[in-house]
């Protein structure tokens with residue numbers, strides 16, 4: 450079978466994907482280990498029977514809603530290539546906003562950030578991207594990343610190694626902040642989290658999510674289970690430098706923003722609930738919602 454014939458065959462087979470032609474190109478070029486340009490320049494190139502059988506099985510999986518990134522084993526995020534397996538969430542373009550905001554904070558000399566904590570690191574895409582960019586400018590930053598999934602941590606470490614920042618990041622198996630060492634609590638700090646935030650019905654109604662780890666996506670009936678738990682852990686932290694119940698308002702601490710800054714990715718529909726929840730735990734907090742490229746609230750910044 451030639452490349453041209455393979456595309457004709459695919460047209461009849463894959464119809465459930467959003468972009469069937471694009472998916473077919475990616476999967477075919479992955480199978481024959483040639484660029485997309487090669488596919489167009491050589492439509493009469495003959496696939497071996499092994500190549501066609503691999504391609505056919507990829508197309509069949511795609512038709513059963515397997516994400517292309519799992520089928521080819523990697524995904525681009527913030528201009529870097531990340532290994533992904535079904536043990537980790539596939540990095541999403543909207544999460545690049547979190548990275549962008551974190552880099553702005555790190556560059557802001559007035560904030561003098563020392564520690565960067567990525568909670569629920571998954572593939573490690575957030576902390577690795579930041580470590581790559583930040584280490585080109587400053588060397589005194591400390592990076593920590595946690596996850597409850599050991600399989601995810603393995604992938605995150607291998608991604609950090611792939612981008613030569615593994616030695617800079619301490620990866621910890623941890624329920625949110627629970628096993629962080631005392632040094633990680635030093636302020637000023639930046640806590641970044643793209644924790645699970647979907648409700649079970651949001652998850653169940655989207656067939657495209659069914660091959661990604663449920664535990665990386667779903668967070669109790671209102672999708673806020675993990676952010677609620679994170680706030681509780683921060684407020685009850687035994688570390689004296691962390692904000693406690695009754696921490697004075699920013700104005701009484703010299704109005705200095707960002708001793709502890711949180712950047713949390715969330716679903717746009719959670720805006721008011723999340724605002725209410727944050728004020729419940731940290732009445733003095735200064736909040737700001739940041740919008741994604743679709744103009745929807747996507748990242749909540751909390752200054753404590």
Ligand SMILES: C[S@@+](CC[C@H](N)C(=O)[O-])C[C@H]1O[C@@H](n2cnc3c(N)ncnc32)[C@H](O)[C@@H]1O
Nearest residue numbers: 538540569570571596597598624625643645665
């Ligand atoms: C939505 S995924 C985000 C992964 C990655 N940060 C990203 O943006 O692509 C959430 C991650 O949080 C992890 N997670 C869930 N509950 C956790 C907990 N209690 N403590 C630490 N990590 C948790 C999941 O295993 C998963 O890797």
